[in-house]
Structures are given as structure tokens and as C-alpha cells.
Amino acid sequence: MATIRQRNGHWQCIIKRKGYPTLSKTFELRKDAERWGRQQERAIDAGQWMDRTEAEQTTLGDLLKRYSLEVSSKKRGADVEMIRIEALRRSKLALFSVAGVTSQRLAEWRDQRLEEVSGSTVSRELTLISHVFSVAIREWGFALQNNPVSLIRKPAFEKPRDRVLTEEQRLALLTSVGRCRNHWIRPVVVFALETAARRGEILSLRWDDIDMVRKVAKVSGKTGCRNIPLSPTCISLLKSLPRSHEGRVFPVTAETLKQAYKRAVDRSGIEDFTFHDLRHDALTRLAKMGFNILELRTISGHATANMLQRYVSIDAGDLAGRLAGQKISREGQNLRRVR
Structure with missing residues (x-):
């Protein structure tokens, strides 16, 4: 049975049960102390009592x-x-x-x-x-x-972003990041545009992860480790970079990169283009170069084709052009056969 006593103008409830620690709590009102005592005793009787001290x-x-x-x-x-x-x-x-x-x-x-x-x-x-x-x-x-x-209900994720740069915008962005006070910002952006790697993967990259002979880099991110191909632009970039004492390829913090990149985008006149959009842009360009789904997944690290699809923008006009090209090619073959 819970003991209720008045102490220093407050009401204290004390519960002592064999096999349980002594429970006590102080309240402004007696009725609150009695209610708490009943709750604790019911939980003990039902074998459902838990020590909530640390949680409280x-x-x-x-x-x-x-x-x-x-x-x-x-x-x-x-x-x-x-x-x-x-x-x-x-x-x-x-x-x-x-x-x-x-x-x-x-x-x-x-x-x-x-x-x-x-x-x-x-x-x-x-x-x-x-x-x-x-x-x-x-x-x-x-x-x-x-x-x-x-x-509780979680808010729905918004429609996947569909931001891809034009050649003029890409040049404007690279020019702008080249004017950053921190000289590591431009190399990071160039590497992102060439490899479609995530920001965390790029910033955690170490020189030991780079294989200049095979022209691949081992990146580690939220989906694990994978090897990504390095373009000639990447190889040239990496050869031009100084080696930091700590071993990281890009010795810059995530917050520094975030702030500098945002200012660079504003200077370039490009609206609403986040650092993560660089990944979208890179994968879209790689798809246009002819890489198939399996190859793109190897580069991007996506677990499924559906996840990859969110990052690749396919322009219907480009597809129409390819269809027209195939039609002209077939007609040319038919003409040669007739001759």
C-alpha cells in the first residue's frame, strides 16, 4: 500500500514492495500523489513496472x-x-x-x-x-x-528534384566556384560533376583510396564501399592537387563546403541548385553518353534501378532525335540493298 505524507508543504508518495526499489515522488496536490501511487502499484501487480528514472x-x-x-x-x-x-x-x-x-x-x-x-x-x-x-x-x-x-505520421517526401545544368550554366558555376577564397571548393565541385559521388563520399576520400594506374577511386558512403571510374578530367585534377598531411584528398569540412558552394551558386545566377543536384546532373550526362543501367548503378551506388531513376533525367526530345537517327540509318541500309 502506498504511503502518502505531507512534507515541506508538498505531498510525497512512497511505495515499498519486496523485489522492487523504493519508489517515491513529490507532488503539489495530494490527489496527484495518490493517482501516481495507484498507477505504480497497478504496474507492479501486472508485472509491467519499469524504472523510468533515467528517462525522466x-x-x-x-x-x-x-x-x-x-x-x-x-x-x-x-x-x-x-x-x-x-x-x-x-x-x-x-x-x-x-x-x-x-x-x-x-x-x-x-x-x-x-x-x-x-x-x-x-x-x-x-x-x-x-x-x-x-x-x-x-x-x-x-x-x-x-x-x-x-x-505519428511522417510528412511525405516531396517530388524528386529534376535539376540539370545547361552547358552555359555549368561553365558559369565552375567559374564562380573558382573565385571562392577556399581553393578546395572548385576541385570538390569538379570531382562531383565528373563522378556523381555524394558529398560525404567525396569529403571522406583519402589518397590511399585512389588508384591512378587503374583510374578508379574507392569511395565509402551510406550504401557501403564501391569503386568508381575516374575520367581524364578527374585524373588531371588529382595530379594537380597538393597532398595534405592528414591524408584526405579534399581537406575541407562539410559546413565550409556548404556555405562556400551556396555563395558560389548565388554569384553564378543559377537558381535553386544544391550540391546534391550535382549528382543528378552527372548521372544524367553519363546516361546520355551511353552508359547502361548496370554501369550507372555501379557508379552511383544505388541499390535498385528505381532509386537510380530519380537521379537521371531523360529528355523526350533527345529520344525523338535518336529515333529519327535510327530511322534514317535503316532507310540508308535499305537503299544500299536496293542498289
């Missing part, structure tokens, strides 16, 4: 910090995820205790966040928060009945 005393911000140190730091492309975590830690949601991050609070945060950024961004943030809770429950012993993210 740890904020989501603290949990995110632990996750970044113990989990994110061991991932490929950790820099990008850590930036996202730091942004989440600055949000009001991070001030709540882990136990206090309910599905209702998450839904309110989601709706407010949707007024600031795209649905795709919010969905990625919720996926990250969900994995943080999963690790906390399964591996760190946080006593939570469920993962609150699993109880």
Missing part, C-alpha cells in the same frame, strides 16, 4: 549528444548527421525529458517545423529521432513503453 531525468538534448558520440561518430558520413543533431539540440523539443517527448509533443513540433522547412527535411529529422529512441530503448536500457515517433 535525461533530456532529449542529452540523449542526442550521447547518440552523436557513441553512434553517429562511427557512421559513414558522420559530419552531416552531427550537423543535423546539433540543430535538433537547439530546438525546444530537446529541452523535454526523454519520457516527456510524447507523440503529441512530437506532432506539434513536426507541424511547427513544416512551416520552416520542407516535408522531406522534417521526415529525415524524424527518422533520426526515431533511431535515437530505438537505440535508447534496446541498447541503453531506457524504460519507455514505445518509440513515440512510430505513433
